Amino acid sequence: MLDNTASSGAAKKPYHRGDLPEALLAAAENVLVRDGIAGVGLRAIAREAEVSHTAPKHHFGDLANLLSELAARGYQRLGEALRGATRDATDYEARRRGVAKTYVRFACDHPQLFGLMFRNEIISLQNANLLAAIRSSLLGMAEAVSERAISTESYASEGISKEEAMRITVAWAYLHGLATLLVDKRLGGLAKFSGFESARMLVEQILDQVTITMTMGEKEE
Incomplete structure (x- = not known):
């Protein structure tokens, strides 16, 4: 799994600087397919990507913009x-x-x-x-x-x-x-x-x- 934060468990492959927005969009699509539109939120996307809950907002501003990109x-x-x-x-x-x-x-x-x-x-x-x-x-x-x-x-x-x-x-x-x-x-x-x-x-x-x-x-x- 991908992560951009320190992990106390098994070692995880770190992101390259430009990879995180792509990973967040992939995570957003995974959540959308699994949970439907009602289940898609910034925190749910962050959990799916295994990153900080602030990462989606940092890269996309808000949920509407992230979903627009998707x-x-x-x-x-x-x-x-x-x-x-x-x-x-x-x-x-x-x-x-x-x-x-x-x-x-x-x-x-x-x-x-x-x-x-x-x-x-x-x-x-x-x-x-x-x-x-x-x-x-x-x-x-x-x-x-x-x-x-x-x-x-x-x-x-x-x-x-x-x-x-x-x-x-x-x-x-x-x-x-x-x-x-x-x-x-x-x-x-x-x-x-x-x-x-x-x-x-x-x-x-x-x-x-x-x-x-x-x-x-x-x-x-």
């Missing part, structure tokens, strides 16, 4: 997964379906982290790392619903059209709804009584068959 990690992982889903896609339809399944699978595989990423009352949208990570993950969504390549550079210089923004919004709302229903275990009964092996299989088949974006008209407001 949420940013979540968005970074989601963004990487979404971009990976589009990287090997052979056509527009494959891109959309790859991103759709990746988004829902990420939520199911990391339900506590996924929940934290959308809890604005306990994270801060003033956190620069969090905002950057959210924007980056949206580019992965944009790639799926646009017929042009959208890189960080093109996004910064050209932006996204109104039609692309509408498509992203529709796709995100649709996928987030499905993901939330799965994470909150609202589809188990429906899946069981309709003959699906599981709620996840129900959603997988939906994503295989249902179009996830709407066709927008040419007219803009």
Whole structure:
């Protein structure tokens, strides 16, 4: 285990100076996964990391900022997964379906982290790392619903059209709804009584068959 304090027991590997913030974020995620959002506090994180109870506050200021940094990690992982889903896609339809399944699978595989990423009352949208990570993950969504390549550079210089923004919004709302229903275990009964092996299989088949974006008209407001 890691520690930055003297120990009267077995010798423990000391931190390098720059390692403690990373260790605290890892500890915070461990607590989040094990105890849920309600169990995450600065002292609980310090205990998990086996450091002084003042260490989280010293490095992150307060719990909201620490959780914002953890949420940013979540968005970074989601963004990487979404971009990976589009990287090997052979056509527009494959891109959309790859991103759709990746988004829902990420939520199911990391339900506590996924929940934290959308809890604005306990994270801060003033956190620069969090905002950057959210924007980056949206580019992965944009790639799926646009017929042009959208890189960080093109996004910064050209932006996204109104039609692309509408498509992203529709796709995100649709996928987030499905993901939330799965994470909150609202589809188990429906899946069981309709003959699906599981709620996840129900959603997988939906994503295989249902179009996830709407066709927008040419007219803009």
